[in-house]
Amino acid sequence: MTSRIGRSLLADRIATIILWSIAVFVVGILGAIIIHFLLASVGTLSLDFLTSDPSRSEVGGVGPVLWNSFYILVLTMLITVPLGLVGGIYMAEYAGPGRLANIIRLSQELISSVPSIVVGLFGLAFFVVAFHWNFSALSGALALAVFNLPLMTRLSEQALRAVPSGERDASLALGATRWQTIRNVVLPLAIPGIVTGIVLTSGRIFGEAAALIFTAGLSTPSHYDFANLNLADPASPWSPFHSATTLSVYIWKLNSEGLGDFVRQIADSSSAILVIAVLVFNLGARGLGRVLQRRVSGASS
């Protein structure tokens, strides 16, 4: 009897140790990855590296591809944030548990499940070929919008649902219409949650590559002329029709082609930028959410 209790206590002790080790191991891996890239990029990662043009003869910069990453991120968000927000309002405030809402939910799940390389194929056939938008920032952003839209809708819906129903009831009881209630009461209260979600999603889009290879293009730009403001000119970096290799696609391309002796330095530093970007987006989302939350609750109390 005593030995059985002893065994149970021993098993408990061992299990606790194993579970702690797993946690330390996994967090350790993440820490090691971050430290590895920070160390590997020392000496290369600089303001000059971030802004200058790529080069074949020496360690060039990532200016143009970094520009493209931000360009496509902003373009994607311009498409998906308004649509997702409005769609989220329907799902949270109007759609009941009916069949229609079910079909929409199923569609969201299906789109989210599609591998990004398949979304890339779709973008190639649809935006690049059928719409003749070629390999461009626009085609890339639309491909990213395909799986980002259901995500944004879902996210807005959840943020809106998290608003206590008492706030709605109070507004309706005062004689406000449903839309007035949504616009003036529910939406403002949901904004912190939505903004946090947008920033977190941005981090995801920033690092995406598979869907962009066949849509935004693979050609490495040698130099961008930012004085060219003609939006219809594919040579202008401001144009949605310019071929737009992003930083993530650039890393993949470097490894598959090999641009010379500096590949490792460039890819390490570019990876470091992506990892730092993930950290910044995460911390930014938390910080921003907290600040907005304080303002919203301060205003309503």
Add this chain to the structure above:
Amino acid sequence: MTSFAGNSPAQVRRGLSWAERIDLPRRLTFAAAAIVVLLVAILLGFITWNGIQVFLHSHIPLENLLSTRWEPLADPQAFGILPFVVGTAGVTVLAALIATPLSVGLAIFMAEIAPDWARRIVQPAMEVFVGIPSVVWGWLGITILVPFLRQNLGWAGFKFGFSLFAGALVLAMMILPTVTTIAYDTIKAVPAELRGGSLALGTTRWQTIRHVVLPAALTGLVTAVVLGMMRAAGEALAVQMVIGNRPLMPTGLADPMTTLTSQITLDMGNTVTGEPWNEALWLMGLVLLAISFAFVSLVRWLTRGREIGA
């Protein structure tokens, strides 16, 4: 005694206004929400149509496509997609086998054992973990993992390098945060009374976890792993970078091999629309789509009658 028989006082007073009857906000927001349905239809249509061209247009017989030989440049050409299907299945299952114990262990740790300060570290760490881009994992695989495997794992002239195993390891890392987060939510959702009841009987914490909490959370844990496998099967670049890209049937873990996603990634740019090679790649895209829809059905079946947390 006034009887308004079911009408609200406001309606009796003025009837429904024009704006209320049309309810523009409802219609407009519905249109935005319903775009996704249209998107699914178009995507499904396009991928399916392009995916069946290999039969309709190039007339490649099914036996050829279901063979194990992939030789698009040989004469006669062979477009057997079986090596890719087997490769995808191999890395997916292996990645799940590696990731599951770590993820479930970590989820148990966060839900049952971790003091507050530890949870405050692990939880944000998972959020950062899930955000690390695919290409960064691939690059780590090439520069750290593959050289490490080459030096430390191998015996009797049998070398691990770019291999199925390397691909599965990278994928395991990529799905780990996804599986952990969903598993954690599931374990958290197990009612506290169950734990209390068990502990009150004098069990240890581990006995309670093993015999009460885990069985209660089982379906959710399976769902978490299935969602992880769905992500693993569709992942392209990281796998392509470390797996070796040899379109042959794998015979062991150390073999360089390839997957559906890797081959599409590599070959698509080398082909021209309308040629059999290109159309065979589209068929592989269609197969990938079918795989992910099958995963969605599986998850729906597992979570039937409950709110899906993913």
